[in-house]
Amino acid sequence: MALRRASKALGAALALWAGAALAGPPERVVSINLCTDQLAMLLAAPGQLLSVSHISHDPNVSVMRDQALGYPVNHGQAEEVFAMAPDLVLAGQFTSSYTVGLLRRLGVEVAQLPIVTSLDQIPDAIRDMGRLLGREDHAEAVAEQFTADLAALRADPDRRPRAALHYANNYTSGDKSLANDILTAAGLANIALEAGLSGGGVLPMERLIMLMPDLIISGEAYPGASRSEAVLTHPALDALRDRHAGRAITDAEWVCGTPTVLRAIARLQGAAP
């Protein structure tokens, strides 16, 4: 009798839990992508976010590392994520389709958020994350604050200094990239557009030098050596920086479409010649 009553109570509790899971905000959220980590940490209610990706503990790319250190990390593998019994998994557009597919087959709700490629998309990205987490009001406030801050910061000078974005392997970012938007908002012009590069691509060092940028914004080198990053400190570029161009660094603040990009814009305005 007691047993039957207990099982009835349990059944009722389960039904209630299932109903809540369907209707109410998710209570066990796991993020497996650096950029969703940051938006989730920014917007989640206390205790709502269970785990962030291990990349968010990497000081080279993670701006919110101090906060991220307070969360257990995951390595984005389906098995460990499933073991946390999440009711929502936050992933990026390019998260391994095998991982996402496997989690969905196991009945886990997975939201894949698109890559932010312009400043204008950031308020919407914040609102989307707010909706997913059931934190619409908070997200709206953050999004409005960001829009206002960006408008106050945005520079539109008559003469725009020409800047070169120079990453490992001579990669650069052209238009339709967040980095290009950060440059523009800071009052600079991107020389990759003069070179006819759209999106991202390789700008050979020779052509970069022939374009004579006023500012060279270099990627930061990771610990450990690599030949790919050796180009960042090639003597030809060092000489150009010494004799002609200013220097600046592109770092973790540039990686994700979150309000942190405002810091990158402000810093760049300070460095611009």
Added chain:
Amino acid sequence: MTRALALVLILLVGALFALSLLIGPAGLTPATSLAALVRGEGLAETLVMREIRLPRAILAVLIGAALGLAGAAMQGYLRNPLAEPGLLGVSGAAALGAVIALQTGFAAQVALGLPLAALAGAVLAVALILALAGPRGGALTLILAGIAVSALAGALTALVLNLSSNPFAASEIMFWMMGSLADRSMTHVWLAAPFIGLGGAVLLAQGRAFDALTLGEDSAASLGVNLPRLRLTLVLAIASMVGAATAVAGAVGFVGLVVPHILRPFVGARPSRLLWASALGGAVLVLAADIAVRLVLPDRDLKLGVLTAIVGAPLFLHLVYKTRAQGL
């Protein structure tokens, strides 16, 4: 005949060196290039010519000469046309030494740490090969020893790069195994030149010993060749050249195989003449290959070793076939 060959090779090196200086994505005219290179006219043009193209062309000459000369010396000493630093794992072991020096920070802390570590790797490989398949060993022993050393060095290089904390390191396995001269600088020239110059001078001075060795070890010894000392000199000189070349450009294979093979008929099979001819010929081959990679895929950094292997591997198969026909 020999003098004509020397003249042709020197002219080829000069012409390809000039062509190498004129090719690049900046699209400078020859007149602008020359004015920038010689007189330093225009900041951008001068940086492109002096800091990007000049070191690349110089390195192509140095590395080609080092590999050609090392190949000729190994073939002369082992009296085996299949001997070559790339095939025998010497380049691979040098790459392993270089990768270890870079990833442990030894290359950054110690002046000349990078070429010295590559040299150490190459010394181990040459010594191992000569010990396993010295002058008395057959072609088969030599190649098998080379395969083993190459495989081990390649595996360990991949392991070190995969263990690196740098996310780019693992993707550079291709560079270390195939070689490239893209975006090198004068720093690399100064790292490699002393080791290649010293090793080359020492090897070229051994010409008479190599000539004597063609008569067999006993005859060479009776002609006054100190064989143990020759062996030690060879190990150090070859390792010095191949080590320095690999440290700055990765492992470029088949140069030391192809060049002596092509030039041998022109020097009357005299090893002493083959040495300097192979140095010049190696420079020609690597300059040409480095020009070709820039013309074929200007934006992609096609690896040098890809081209040299396409030329070299069929020749290698041909040599294996010939060696078999001779019953070795």
